[in-house]
Amino acid sequence: MFSNFRIRTNQIIMDISVKLQSNNPIFDNSSSFLHTSLTHRDMLTKYEKIPTYIYSESSEAAIVIATEIANLIIEKQNKGEMCVLGLPTGSTQIGIYAELVRLHKQEGLSFKNVITFNIDEYYPLSSNSFQSYHYYMRTHLFNHIDILAENIHIPDGTIFLETVHEYCREYEKKIVDAGGIDLMLLGIGRTGHIGFNEPGSGRNTHMRIITLDTVTRQEDANQFQGIGNVPRRAITMGIDNILAARKIILSAFGEYKAKVIQKAIEEDPDSLIPASFIQYHPNAKFILDSSASAQLIRVRTPWLLDSLDWTDDRLVRKAVVWLCGQTNKPILKLTGKDYNDFGLSDLLAIVGAQYKINIKVFNDLQHTITGWPGGKPGIEDTYRPERAKPEQKRIVLFSPHPDDDVISMGGTLLRLVEQGHDVHVAYQVSGNFAVSDEYVIRFLDFHYEYIDYYDQNNKMAKEQKEIVLSFIKNKKENMIDIPELKKVKGLIRRMEARSALRYFGIPETNIHFLDLPFYETGMKLKHPVGEEDVQIIMNLLNRVEPHQIFAAGDLADPHGTHRVCLDAIFIALEQVKSTVWMKNCWVWLYRGAWAEWEADEIEMAVPISPIELNRKREAILRHQSQKEGAMFMGEDDREFWERAEQRNRATAQLYDKLGMAEYEAMEAFVKYYP
Numbered sequence: 001m002f003s004n005f006r007i008r009t010n011q012i013i014m015d016i017s018v019k020l021q022s023n024n025p026i027f028d029n030s031s032s033f034l035h036t037s038l039t040h041r042d043m044l045t046k047y048e049k050i051p052t053y054i055y056s057e058s059s060e061a062a063i064v065i066a067t068e069i070a071n072l073i074i075e076k077q078n079k080g081e082m083c084v085l086g087l088p089t090g091s092t093q094i095g096i097y098a099e100l101v102r103l104h105k106q107e108g109l110s111f112k113n114v115i116t117f118n119i120d121e122y123y124p125l126s127s128n129s130f131q132s133y134h135y136y137m138r139t140h141l142f143n144h145i146d147i148l149a150e151n152i153h154i155p156d157g158t159i160f161l162e163t164v165h166e167y168c169r170e171y172e173k174k175i176v177d178a179g180g181i182d183l184m185l186l187g188i189g190r191t192g193h194i195g196f197n198e199p200g201s202g203r204n205t206h207m208r209i210i211t212l213d214t215v216t217r218q219e220d221a222n223q224f225q226g227i228g229n230v231p232r233r234a235i236t237m238g239i240d241n242i243l244a245a246r247k248i249i250l251s252a253f254g255e256y257k258a259k260v261i262q263k264a265i266e267e268d269p270d271s272l273i274p275a276s277f278i279q280y281h282p283n284a285k286f287i288l289d290s291s292a293s294a295q296l297i298r299v300r301t302p303w304l305l306d307s308l309d310w311t312d313d314r315l316v317r318k319a320v321v322w323l324c325g326q327t328n329k330p331i332l333k334l335t336g337k338d339y340n341d342f343g344l345s346d347l348l349a350i351v352g353a354q355y356k357i358n359i360k361v362f363n364d365l366q367h368t369i370t371g372w373p374g375g376k377p378g379i380e381d382t383y384r385p386e387r388a389k390p391e392q393k394r395i396v397l398f399s400p401h402p403d404d405d406v407i408s409m410g411g412t413l414l415r416l417v418e419q420g421h422d423v424h425v426a427y428q429v430s431g432n433f434a435v436s437d438e439y440v441i442r443f444l445d446f447h448y449e450y451i452d453y454y455d456q457n458n459k460m461a462k463e464q465k466e467i468v469l470s471f472i473k474n475k476k477e478n479m480i481d482i483p484e485l486k487k488v489k490g491l492i493r494r495m496e497a498r499s500a501l502r503y504f505g506i507p508e509t510n511i512h513f514l515d516l517p518f519y520e521t522g523m524k525l526k527h528p529v530g531e532e533d534v535q536i537i538m539n540l541l542n543r544v545e546p547h548q549i550f551a552a553g554d555l556a557d558p559h560g561t562h563r564v565c566l567d568a569i570f571i572a573l574e575q576v577k578s579t580v581w582m583k584n585c586w587v588w589l590y591r592g593a594w595a596e597w598e599a600d601e602i603e604m605a606v607p608i609s610p611i612e613l614n615r616k617r618e619a620i621l622r623h624q625s626q627k628e629g630a631m632f633m634g635e636d637d638r639e640f641w642e643r644a645e646q647r648n649r650a651t652a653q654l655y656d657k658l659g660m661a662e663y664e665a666m667e668a669f670v671k672y673y674p
Contacts, residue, residue: 043306058253058289062095086184111147118154119195120236125157168207184245192273196236205238248284255291262295318600330659385604393547400565402497410616411608429519432489500622537572545581553589587672608665
């Protein structure tokens, strides 16, 4: 039902930039992209030091990469030769490996002539641990294809430390004996590492054991249930080993890779960004989705490269907001000289006097501001972000985890409730993976002491407690939580979510715990969206028949929980788009705790007063398990309420700098058009 469905998740925030991806011959056959001359292509990519290809979706890019690998395998088969591949792990590669598996199962692609060498592995770590790259490769690729076991090579994370050097030289020799690597597939970490070559790794480094950067360990913390459990070292091929491959493809998907991608592609090679050394390779390229390309000059500020078609109002708004940042001026104070001095004379020449541009963009931004996120009754709504009718709307707020609702749009949620709308909150996953074992012990101590006080004969409850506590006591690093423990963790998250929504005045009947099955792996890596996940969402939507839907529009990790939850919603909307209620339903996307929409993207900005901001904080603090020892804070050690408040204040300050009214804080939204 869903196997051929393609979701254009980035159609809102990257639509402008996608039209500018003209250096990629693949785009020449697509009516969605702008056809331009070779000269224009050269102008747009003149700052890029390595061939770079950008696709609107990570799923499209994954298919292209997998097809290129398959073609190489077949070419080698036809010559009677072995095909030697260098392989990475990580969420970026999941879609690529899934497509290779599909090609094997559905189109007969054989891997019997393939030899693989994985780039790295944690140290020390058993190959049976579900966090190991041995486990990853078996799960996502090797267990599903006909590759010969003797042709699989993955670094051993259990060898004695004193033998690592010798082991690495032998691993390198095996690569040479196999004829060298024909195609090296790479990902990139937020530190710019390739393999586990962290910042500071030199151009001539060889396979070795290395100490992991703190940022890298923070990236992997959720897989290990906390940074304290992440190994501090790893065995990795060196940059010299990687560059020895005959061909290199580095893929990067998701907006959190955008900054480091820009450095690796547009700046000179530097050991602080090890991926930048790929520029030295004569046959290498980067393949990105539109989110990962967001910081490239041709996407971020294409007007600095060549003449553009300024008929798109969103492009004009993007340029004017950027110009305000460069000049430190509000919109209405921009002069013709400002436009000329900062490379926007083209815009001025086409549109006319700067005041026409300024007023148009100022009005567009001002019209995004509303204190009535559900629409203001009895008011002419032509220039308002939401409709006035119906006055009382049925609303479904989808929250990926049981706290994203109050963290990301708690002020708006409070407004919707107080303004009389019928608000339903749907928590898409249980969130059990984010509760620490220590917090469970504390919870059970209270809960079962309470039960004992009133019912000393509650044998079943005591047995369940002993099962959970015994498992925690004897839990090993590679053990997935048993169902009983996952159930307790899920109940903790439910209890906290109910408490926060009660504080906002939302009735129990309007709180929905969907517990989507894709999440319940007990590991960081989740299952793909399945038909059951989508059906659960469709059932809720068809039951409520909402006039408004709010969903988390985080596009960072193509296989992270937020992104998968969003994909499930998009698929469900595709299935229900012909229903009567859907024709009168608008969909708004909010952002998570880490980032906000850019000013040029925002289509609805909801002011938050100091009192409302305090109430939002109180609701966030109801999620106590995430306040005390939350495992997945990343490199930002602020608590969630601090991140949310500072982000909301920053949005209000940005609007103030652009010349809008001054507010305490703001929550921002982008409209999605199914």
